[in-house]
Amino acid sequence: MTDQNELLARAARVLPGGLLGSHRSGPGLEFVVREGRGAYLFDMNGRRYLDYLLGSGPMLLGHAHPAVVDAVQRQMARGTSYFIVNEPAIRLAEEIVAAVPCAEQVRYTASGSEATFFALRVARAYRKRDKIMKFEGGFHGTHDYVLMSVVPRSPKAFPAPMADSAGIPHVIDGEVLIAPYNDLATTEALIDTHHDELAAVIIEPYQRTIPPAPGFLEGLRRATQRHGVPLVFDEIVTGFRFAYGGAQEFYKVVPDLAAFGKVVAGGFPLACIAGPTAIMRHFDAALDGTPDYVWQAGTFNGNAIAAAAGLATLAELRKPGAYDTLHGTGRRLMAGLTELVGKAGLAAQVVGEPVCFDVLFTDEPVVDYRAVQRADAALSKTFTTELVKRGVVKNNQKMYMSLVHSPADVATTLQACEDALKVLPKKKAKA
Numbered sequence: 001m002t003d004q005n006e007l008l009a010r011a012a013r014v015l016p017g018g019l020l021g022s023h024r025s026g027p028g029l030e031f032v033v034r035e036g037r038g039a040y041l042f043d044m045n046g047r048r049y050l051d052y053l054l055g056s057g058p059m060l061l062g063h064a065h066p067a068v069v070d071a072v073q074r075q076m077a078r079g080t081s082y083f084i085v086n087e088p089a090i091r092l093a094e095e096i097v098a099a100v101p102c103a104e105q106v107r108y109t110a111s112g113s114e115a116t117f118f119a120l121r122v123a124r125a126y127r128k129r130d131k132i133m134k135f136e137g138g139f140h141g142t143h144d145y146v147l148m149s150v151v152p153r154s155p156k157a158f159p160a161p162m163a164d165s166a167g168i169p170h171v172i173d174g175e176v177l178i179a180p181y182n183d184l185a186t187t188e189a190l191i192d193t194h195h196d197e198l199a200a201v202i203i204e205p206y207q208r209t210i211p212p213a214p215g216f217l218e219g220l221r222r223a224t225q226r227h228g229v230p231l232v233f234d235e236i237v238t239g240f241r242f243a244y245g246g247a248q249e250f251y252k253v254v255p256d257l258a259a260f261g262k263v264v265a266g267g268f269p270l271a272c273i274a275g276p277t278a279i280m281r282h283f284d285a286a287l288d289g290t291p292d293y294v295w296q297a298g299t300f301n302g303n304a305i306a307a308a309a310g311l312a313t314l315a316e317l318r319k320p321g322a323y324d325t326l327h328g329t330g331r332r333l334m335a336g337l338t339e340l341v342g343k344a345g346l347a348a349q350v351v352g353e354p355v356c357f358d359v360l361f362t363d364e365p366v367v368d369y370r371a372v373q374r375a376d377a378a379l380s381k382t383f384t385t386e387l388v389k390r391g392v393v394k395n396n397q398k399m400y401m402s403l404v405h406s407p408a409d410v411a412t413t414l415q416a417c418e419d420a421l422k423v424l425p426k427k428k429a430k431a
Contacts, residue, residue, distance in 0.1 A: 002044060003044070004031060004043060004045050007032045007044060008030055008032060011032070018030070023053070023056075023395065023396075025385070025388045025393070026381075026384070026385035026388055026389075029385065029388045029389065031045075034046075036051065036055075036059070036062075036063030036064060037062075037063050038062040038063060038064070038404045039051055039062050039063075039402055039405045039406070039409055041063070041393060047391070048391065049388075049391050049392065049393045050392045050393065050405075050409055050412060050416075051063070051393050051402075052392065052393060052394040052395075052399040052400055052401070052413075053394055053395055053400065054400040054402055055267060056262070056395065056400075057236075057237055057262040057263070057356075057400050058261075058262040058263055058265065058268075059267055060240070060262075060313070060317070060326075060400075060402055061313055061317075061402065061403055061404065062402045062403065062404030063267075065266075065312075065313075065316070065404075067312045067313075067315065067316055068266045068267065068309050068312045068313055070312070071309060071311065072308055072309050072312075074308070075304055075305050075308040078304070079304070080303075080304070080305055081299070081303055081304070081305075083299060086304045086307070087304075088304045088305075088307035088308045088311060089108065089302035089303075089304060091307070091311055092264075092307040092310045092311050092314075093108075093272075093302075095311065096264065096274055097274070099240070099244050099245050099246075100239075100245055100246060100249075100258060100260075101245055101248050101249060101254045102233075102248060102254050102255050102256065102257065102258050102274060102276065103258070103275060104276045105275065105276075105277055105280040106272045106273070106274050106280075107122075107273045107280060107283045107296060107301075108270060108271070108298075108302040109271045109272060109273070109296075109298055109301060110270060110271065110299075110300040110301060110303070111141070111261065111269060111271055112141050112234075112236035112259065112261035112262065112271045113141025114141075114271060114298065115236065115259035115260065115271040115272060115273050116140040116141045116143070116146060116202065116234055116236070116259045117141065117143045117145070118273055118294070118296050119200075119202070119232050119258075119259045119273045119275075120132055120146075120199070120200055120202060120232065121296070122257070122273065122275075122279055122280070122282050122283060122294050123199050123200035123230045123232060123256075123279070124199040124200070125282040125293075125294045126230065126278070126279045126282060127198070127199040127200065127228075127229065127230060128199075129196075129197055129198055129199040130175055130197070130199055131175050131176070131194065131197045131198050131199060132146075132175065132176055132177070132198065132199055132202060133176075133178070133179055133190065133191070133194070133198055133201040133202070134146060134148065134149070134176065134202050135178070135179050135180065135181040135187075135203050135204070135207060136149045136152070136158070136181065136368070136369045136370070137150065137181060137207055137208060137368065137369025137370075137372065138150065138181065138202075138203060138204045138207050138234070139204070139208065140204070140234045140236075140259075141236075142165075144169065144172050145175065145176060146202065147163065147164045147165050148161040148162065148163055148164060148168075148172070148173075148176045148178065149164070149176075149178045151164055152164070152369075155369075155370065155373075156178075158178055158179060158180055158186060158190065159178045159179060159190050159194070160178065161176040161177070161178045162178075177190060177194055177198075180369075181203075181207050181210065181212075181216075181367075181369060182210070182213040182216050182367045182368050183368065184216050187219075187220060187223065188220075191224065191229065192223070192227075195227035195228075196227075199229075199230070200229065200230045200257075201220070201224050201229055201230070202234060203220065203231070203233060203234065204233075204234045204237065204238075205233050205234075205235070205238060205247040205248070205251055205253070206238050206242070206247055206251075206353060206356075207368075208372070208397060208398065209351050209352035209356065209358045209360075209366075209397065209398050210351065210352070210367065210368065211353055212251060213367060217251055217253040218253055220253075221253050221254070221255070224256075230255075230256040230257060231255040231256050232255060232256065232257045232258065233246075233248060233257070233258040234258075235247055235248070235258045235260050236259055236260065236261040237262060239258070239261070239263060239264055240260070240263040240264055240314065240317060241262075241263050241355050242353065244314075244317060244318065244323070246260070256275060256276065256279065257274070257275040258273070258274050258275065259271065259273055260272050260274060263313065263317075264310050264313075265306045265307075265309055265310045265313075266306075266309035266310050266312060266313030267309060267313075268303070268305060268310070269303075269306060270302075270303060270306035270309075282294040283296055316403070322403060325403060326401060326402075326403055327354045327355060328354075329354075329405050329407075329410060330353070330355050330356075330357065330401040331354045332407070332410050333354075333399075333401070333410050333413060333414070334350050334352075334354055334357055336410065336417075337359055337414070337417060338350045340414065340417055340421055344421045344422070344424075345426070346421065346426070347361060347362060347363040347376070348361045348363070348379075349366070351366045352398070354401065355400070355401050356398055356399070356400050357398065357399055358380075358394075358395075358398045358399055359380070359383060359417075360372065360375045360380065361375050361376035361380055361383075362374060362375035362376065379424055379425070380396060380397075381396055382424060382425075383420055383424060384396045386419075386423060387416055387417065387420050389420075390419060390420060391416065392413055392417075
């Protein structure tokens with residue numbers, strides 16, 4: 001068996017930072033995944049971890065689910081990639097259209113970042129405007145127009161954006177407006193002022209782990225409809241996770257366009273834009289050569305293996321009780337965590353919905369990015385690191401639930417959290 005430390009050293013030589021992206025387990029705690037099974041990851045040394053990272057979200061059924069493995073193996077025998085319309089891609093598109101309130105047609109991409117990028121491009125073509133509005137703290141992938149004011153260290157006054165990465169052209173600053181999540185009055189005022197310049201408003205209906213305030217999404221929908229500005233829901237995280245029809249079913253607010261990824265492909269690289277024919281028609285190659293045509297293609301768009309995995313995943317989610325089980329497990333873990341942080345007397349709270357949530361170390365209401373920014377990020381990082389030491393893996397910002405997390409797993413997790421909370425510096429809640 002290959003030595004894990006040797007693999008980590010090799011990774012450091014050939015991968016920037018030794019990582020695939022930005023996720024770290026913590027100093028001295030980095031490991032190389034050998035395999036995932038159900039709710040668990042196993043490293044090269046054979047150590048088992050309870051997994052709440054879930055591949056950053058797509059593994060809603062857990063790792064190596066038999067139905068997904070079988071579907072992929074059967075499709076593999078027929079070939080892997082065609083660059084031509086195929087039956088699994090058609091069937092998956094039909095299922096998405098049947099499930100998602102805003103969807104009449106689907107255009108595939110290979111990643112969530114591409115899906116939000118092309119959702120905004122097709123909105124520009126339809127609306128014949130250039131600027132977009134997004135919300136401070138909202139993450140829509142890594143392309144230039146949306147990697148703005150996701151994690152600003154010193155936020156500017158609204159609606160001025162701040163680039164979150166080197167390499168983003170400064171000219172983009174003039175094409176992006178930033179609004180405060182859950183602040184309907186300010187958002188409406190910005191839309192009223194800038195509507196004639198706006199091609200679209202894009203939002204995570206559930207921003208990171210912050211639920212929408214009562215009436216916020218409904219008010220945003222009314223404001224965008226009033227001015228004919230397309231509303232885009234980024235459902236990369238929420239799609240088929242919150243409900244079978246996504247956040248738009250769960251929160252009962254229907255956008256003009258939506259981007260889906262993660263769960264919809266069952267652990268494979270596939271995402272899509274979904275929307276009405278009136279907007280999606282701009283992708284039709286029959287328009288090539290006209291000012292209305294949106295050029296979009298990708299080698300792996302609608303890949304048959306990814307589509308087959310997605311179909312198998314959605315079939316499992318359609319089974320009676322699937323979402324009741326998922327939400328019920330999450331509620332039990334959230335309730336247990338709430339009790340633990342209360343007993344610890346820490347300035348902390350459990351924030352989010354039962355399918356995706358986290359512990360934030362603050363005692364002020366968490367309604368937007370700036371409230372998150374004022375939370376104790378160092379304590380959050382230490383808490384996450386202490387959980388890894390105890391065999392529980394999560395993102396530094398959220399815990400994803402799966403259908404295979406069992407009551408025993410919840411109990412094990414709560415014990416690990418209790419032990420981790422005990423070693424944190426005691427910054428008490430306000431009296």
